[in-house]
Amino acid sequence: MSGVRPQAAGAGLARSQLPQPNLASLLSTSLGRSLARLLLALMLLALWQYQPSDKLRFWMSGPVQIVGRLWTWLLDGSLWGNVGSTLLAMSLGYTIGTGIGVALGLLFGLMPRLHRVLSPYITALYAMPKIALAPLFVIVLGIGIESKVALVAITVFFLVLNSTLDGVRNVDRDLVRALSLMGATRSEVIRKVLIPATLPWIFTGMRIAVRYAFTNTLLAELIASNSGIGFMIEYYSGVFDATGTYAAILVLVIMSVGLTELLTTIEAKMSHG
Amino acid sequence: MPRVELSGVSKAFVTREREVQALQPTDLGVEPHEFVALVGPSGCGKSTILNLIAGLLQPSSGVVRYDGAAVQSVNRAVGYMTQKDTLLPWRTAADNIRVALELKCRAGSRNDAESRVAQIIDLVGLGGFEKHYPAELSGGMRKRVALARTLIYEPETLLMDEPFGALDAQLKLLMLDQLQALTRQRRMTVLFVTHDLGEAITLADRVVVFSARPGRIRTIRAIDLPRPRDVFSIRFTEAFAHLHESLWDELKDEVARGTDV
Numbered sequence: 001m002s003g004v005r006p007q008a009a010g011a012g013l014a015r016s017q018l019p020q021p022n023l024a025s026l027l028s029t030s031l032g033r034s035l036a037r038l039l040l041a042l043m044l045l046a047l048w049q050y051q052p053s054d055k056l057r058f059w060m061s062g063p064v065q066i067v068g069r070l071w072t073w074l075l076d077g078s079l080w081g082n083v084g085s086t087l088l089a090m091s092l093g094y095t096i097g098t099g100i101g102v103a104l105g106l107l108f109g110l111m112p113r114l115h116r117v118l119s120p121y122i123t124a125l126y127a128m129p130k131i132a133l134a135p136l137f138v139i140v141l142g143i144g145i146e147s148k149v150a151l152v153a154i155t156v157f158f159l160v161l162n163s164t165l166d167g168v169r170n171v172d173r174d175l176v177r178a179l180s181l182m183g184a185t186r187s188e189v190i191r192k193v194l195i196p197a198t199l200p201w202i203f204t205g206m207r208i209a210v211r212y213a214f215t216n217t218l219l220a221e222l223i224a225s226n227s228g229i230g231f232m233i234e235y236y237s238g239v240f241d242a243t244g245t246y247a248a249i250l251v252l253v254i255m256s257v258g259l260t261e262l263l264t265t266i267e268a269k270m271s272h273g
Numbered sequence: 274m275p276r277v278e279l280s281g282v283s284k285a286f287v288t289r290e291r292e293v294q295a296l297q298p299t300d301l302g303v304e305p306h307e308f309v310a311l312v313g314p315s316g317c318g319k320s321t322i323l324n325l326i327a328g329l330l331q332p333s334s335g336v337v338r339y340d341g342a343a344v345q346s347v348n349r350a351v352g353y354m355t356q357k358d359t360l361l362p363w364r365t366a367a368d369n370i371r372v373a374l375e376l377k378c379r380a381g382s383r384n385d386a387e388s389r390v391a392q393i394i395d396l397v398g399l400g401g402f403e404k405h406y407p408a409e410l411s412g413g414m415r416k417r418v419a420l421a422r423t424l425i426y427e428p429e430t431l432l433m434d435e436p437f438g439a440l441d442a443q444l445k446l447l448m449l450d451q452l453q454a455l456t457r458q459r460r461m462t463v464l465f466v467t468h469d470l471g472e473a474i475t476l477a478d479r480v481v482v483f484s485a486r487p488g489r490i491r492t493i494r495a496i497d498l499p500r501p502r503d504v505f506s507i508r509f510t511e512a513f514a515h516l517h518e519s520l521w522d523e524l525k526d527e528v529a530r531g532t533d534v
């Protein structure tokens with residue numbers, strides 16, 4: 001028995017010296033980082049849930065109440081209706097803005113004199129924050145989806161128009177000449193040189209425009225609308241319902257993360273293909 | 274009737290409100306199926322002449338005629354291989370070579386396009402690089418793609434601006450041999466701009482020597498070496514040496530003057 005003791009004491013000493021390097025090495029593994037994040041989140045949520053003041057409860061709500069509200073929305077269908085409304089307005093506006101932006105960008109690129117006449121107006125409208133037009137769209141188009149689509153479309157339009165124009169302007173004129181000398185018609189030059197050379201620029205504009213489209217859909221909904229996630233945030237904060245407001249913001253966070261992930265995936269695929 | 278005719282053609286460029294005379298009034302006629310080499314120091318207006326014949330530039334005075342008609346816009350009867358290779362960066366070598374056959378004006382040649390592309394890739398020694406993009410090819414290989422792209426649609430007249438400048442000596446000889454064979458066989462008219470007097474004598478029916486800027490024709494020499502010429506050995510013949518010596522006498526003062534500018 002006595003022969004065992006020194007060993008046990010030695011092991012105990014080694015263990016007491018190790019904890020600090022152990023924690024650092026634990027945090028440098030991905031599992032360790034996930035555990036630490038989870039722990040942090042649980043601590044904050046517990047603090048939020050079990051804070052003692054009833055006054056604060058009114059302004060801050062609590063995680064259990066918020067999740068409960070989300071569950072209610074899921075069951076009564078109002079969540080999908082509003083998420084769908086936001087996504088529909090965003091994608092419609094995005095598609096319209098991109099389509100017109102690319103078409104006019106190519107047209108102005110092919111007719112530089114027309115572009116030169118119009119360019120001061122385009123520059124002025126491009127520089128103006130488009131959100132200032134939102135109240136105008138509400139007057140003209142109402143608080144339905146149309147005013148949201150209009151705001152998103154005009155924002156996306158200017159972004160895509162400008163990147164398309166940059167693309168057309170940067171086409172190597174020598175390539176155009178080379179094809180013309182081979183006997184290419186104007187439309188063949190457009191299809192075989194102008195459009196392929198401009199495509200990367202168009203994609204860049206489209207990529208940037210996705211985030212603007214999302215933000216501006218939300219802003220339009222916050223200003224005046226009758227559906228959408230932005231509408232929910234605005235509505236529940238208007239009636240001092242903290243639980244509803246936080247629940248809607250949580251949905252928004254999930255949508256933003258989803259959109260960012262989607263964009264990252266698409267970009268990764270495009271840069272590899 | 275000459276295929277290409279320059280009558281009193283001059284060209285001046287305006288840069289920063291200063292007028293630079295690139296080409297003094299020049300007369301030159303090129304007969305059908307003739308191979309004419311233009312040599313001279315840098316900036317003597319050789320490339321300007323090709324641009325004028327291609328219709329990419331308009332003369333400041335005089336008139337450029339092609340088959341008797343004044344060239345007023347892009348001249349589609351010529352194939353132009355410019356100094357800078359104008360390959361489409363998003364197309365592979367084979368797709369770049371094929372592009373001329375995809376155009377409406379050559380719709381009939383689409384059926385055998387694949388075999389013609391394969392054939393010409395073989396001819397310019399690009400086998401194995403068909404699927405490479407221009408950015409993945411060396412300068413010399415890009416030149417060969419550009420040459421293949423120009424030759425494949427067999428233009429009636431070929432304008433070439435220092436096409437083989439970037440190639441190493443051995444490869445250059447191979448390419449000169451191929452070019453000679455092709456242009457003879459297809460009875461092309463060729464205007465060939467080069468720095469290399471040996472290259473000019475090897476290939477040409479006539480060599481035109483230009484003076485330094487502002488460019489004008491200093492002398493025109495007919496090259497009466499018998500055809501077909503062996504590009505590998507002709508430079509060691511006595512007749513070649515004589516021609517080279519007398520033309521070099523004309524050229525060397527101009528080159529010296531050209532480098533002062």
